[in-house]
Amino acid sequence: MATDGAKQPLISGLLDTSPKPNQNTVKRRRLRRCRSAPTDYIPLDKDDYGLIPRPKSILGKLHPSFKQVALFLVIYLGVGAICFYLSRSQIKGEKTNGILDAVYFCIVTMTTVGYGDLVPNSIATKLLACAFVFTGMALVALILSKSADYLVEKQEILLVRALHLNQRVGATDMLREIEVNKVRYKFFLIIIIIVLLIIAGTIFLYKVEKLNLVDSFYCVCSTITTLGYGDKSFSTEGGRIFAVFWILTSTICLAQFFLYLAELNTEKRQKKLVKWVLSRKMTWIDLEAADLDDDGVVSAAEFVIYKLKEMGKINQDDISVVMEEFEDLDVDQSGSISASDIALAQSS
Secondary structure, three states, X not given: OOOOOOOOOOOHHHOOOOOOOOHHXXXXXXXXXXXXXXXXXXXXOOOOOOOOOOOOOHHHHOOHHHHHHHHHHHHHHHHHHHHHHHOHHHEEEOOOOHXXXXXXXXXXXXXXXXXXXXXXXXXXXXXXXXXXXXXXXXXXXXXXXHHHHHHHHHHHHHHHHHHOOOOOOOHHHHHHHHHXXXXXXXXXXXXXXXXHHHHHHHHHHHHOOOOOHHHHHHHHHHHHOOOOXXXXXXXXXXXXXXXXXXXXXXXXXXXXXXXXXXXXXXXXXXXXHHHHHHHOOOOHHHHXXXXXXXXXXXXXXXXXXXXXHHHOOOOHHHHHHHHHHHHHHOOOOOOOOOHHHHHHHHHO
């Protein structure tokens, strides 16, 4: 921006190029020696991999999504099991154990698999099933997917370690690589998990349910896609115990797979847009659009904001909201925020 002091730039507080003695050195030293910053190399052999400090309490180690999942899932399965157990005489089909069948029926209902091996046979149970299928779908969509996403994120560190097995990778480098390739790693990891679940389900149906390999694989595919024809299903007591956990995990992981696939496609298009924005030549029209304070020149901060807008990272509404907050904090209207401005803003 112009340095004649006649006009303060709109976003002058974002960039200060005035030379100050030893300021850069002090700031760099602070950043390097900040307690919260990771060191150059941290061995990743422990459970926490040296990246994030964990609370000592057991509940503190649980991710917030897990707490929500546990609470809502217990409530859903508990209420569902009680309701369907009490009305078990009004449900027809292949039955094994009363409580187990009730939980199994809840899982099959909430994941919309709907084998048909157990079906409601009265007005009351049909209405009850309708209520539970809607609440179950909402539970899967709003809560359980978060836990699946969190589980995949936790495995990203293991994947990065495997890719750099013969290298000493520090915590900072690892976190940076995970952030850059986050969606890609999630996509690859969920593929691995789905393949393992398909293999486990096929082997279990072959060994326990005594289906042939083709029928076992066919039942697995119809289950995880929630197709649920019903000609092949889990009919034994042991099979339904396995199905309670396997159906829930496999159907959610497949849903996450398609979500990550869509995210990966979106990320690729975003990268192409960024590449185009950074490679095209600047024109007079761009210069005028980037000059936020209309002083005829474009500062580094204005240039960055303009390019971010072109990339779709931010929009004019985002800039307006941030600038409103900046102006509120800039109490003396000097075009920059100082400690005295913060003190005055807090007191008011």
